[in-house]
Amino acid sequence: MLIHPEEILETIKMVTNEHLDIRTVTMGINLRGCSHPDIKVFNEQVYTRIMRCAEKLVATTEDIQNLYGIPIINKRISVTPIAIVAEACQEEDLSSVAEALDRAAQETGIDFIGGFSALVQKGMTPGDLSLINSIPQALASTKKVCSSVNVATTKAGINMDAVAKMGHIIKQTAELTRDSNGLGCAKLVVFANAPEDNPFMAGAFHGIGEPDCVINVGVSGPGVVNSAVRALQNPALGDISECIKKTAFKITRMGEMVGREVARRLDAQFGVLDLSLAPTPAVGDSVAAILEAMGLESCGTHGTTAALALLNDAVKKGGAMASSSVGGLSGAFIPVSEDQGMIKAVQRGSLSLDKLEAMTCVCSVGLDMIAVPGDTSPATISAIIADEMAIGMINKKTTAVRVITAPGTKVGDMVEFGGLLGSAPVMPVHNFSSETFIARGGKIPAPIQSLTN
């Protein structure tokens, strides 16, 4: 037999016991051809275009899932940032576009659609402004639409006017989705250096440098890495890194195979493989558990940032060997609500917002799925965003903030979202005001690192 039985059993063990899965198959769809001054015509063209490209997306991914026996958890769509293609409409309220996106999402049977987005790192156009103002209503009146706003890049600096605005937008979104614990905030991300080919929600959009229709794949396997690390007998840290690399290699190969086959069958281009250790609320599928397997008593204690740096780097090294198209946000994600280990660490008191921020210097994204008290002021939220954007800008990396200010909650409460979004303990924020700093507005200039030509 050409295939070794041990390899077969290892793969089956990874899938059945250790939650190896293809997290996302995301179809990126270019909407630039849909622009039209009449918003009704525009919405109809957007809907038709998505339906034409993605009609068979769900059925095809399900066929592939059966063929290889590897679960594919989410099927998603990302589209050209709506602020760009809706600019010609000159409408103040763009929430009807979100409704058109939602309708297409429901009818194609996908889980999420991303791209109700604007890129405003250097300044806002009238279209950008309309889009941002429409976000709370758009997220409250739709089920599957996700939104993101890029407010900073290393090259452009931080648009602090946009940061200040996003504090209010997040509060309004929470208020309008009050009945579901501020669920709207879980579908809204503020970015620095947003990648154009990210298959992960809520930050996915189809970048303007991308092809017409593209398939990006996000692979995930914290459970697999966790059990591989735990199986080592008294390893040195170098051995742990080696072990993670090898495991990441295998996970990546699986993702590439699935991505290419889906793209081939749908006549789309294969884009990137985003190799990320993205946790799920399932027990055992946790990034925090990997850090603890390295020898930390509880995630968040001293040494956590170093352990996460080791993990993140080893994942990328393994992935780079396995595929030439690794991209997106590859590395380790550390969302709080989606990770049982992180939730426990917060409840134990070992993991604070400040430590999470420090950890984001070495991880894939940033402050992700963190619940803060319902009475947190917009200025404090903006200040949390500003800190995170600064980390991204200075370190030339992608960072993001996805915080939830569930109305009426206080520190220690649990906020439930269900499904992949999980549940989050409400974490304390600093009580000292950032009001004056945020109210200054303007720009934080691009750092000297931006002068690289």
Place this chain on the structure above:
Amino acid sequence: MSSSRFVITVIGLDRVGIVAGITQIMAEHSVNIADIRQTIMNDLFTMIMLAEVTSENFDLTAFQEAMSNIGKELGVQVIVQHEDAFRFMHRI
């Protein structure tokens, strides 16, 4: 798809009639056995088969369902996967 060969894995507690039951269903779906290997690992009956399908309009979903059903009857787990799932994952 580069070939239509599938790896069929049967894992469970040993008992009389597992091989007979499984191969019966395979024959009904015109699935040929190219290679077969059986071991006892950690007290578990483990059978791995490389199966070949020549028919153009082979219904994989129906076959997987039939295999899964017979597995339930026999008290074993039966998994049918395209061979590429293993080839790609472990080898460059």
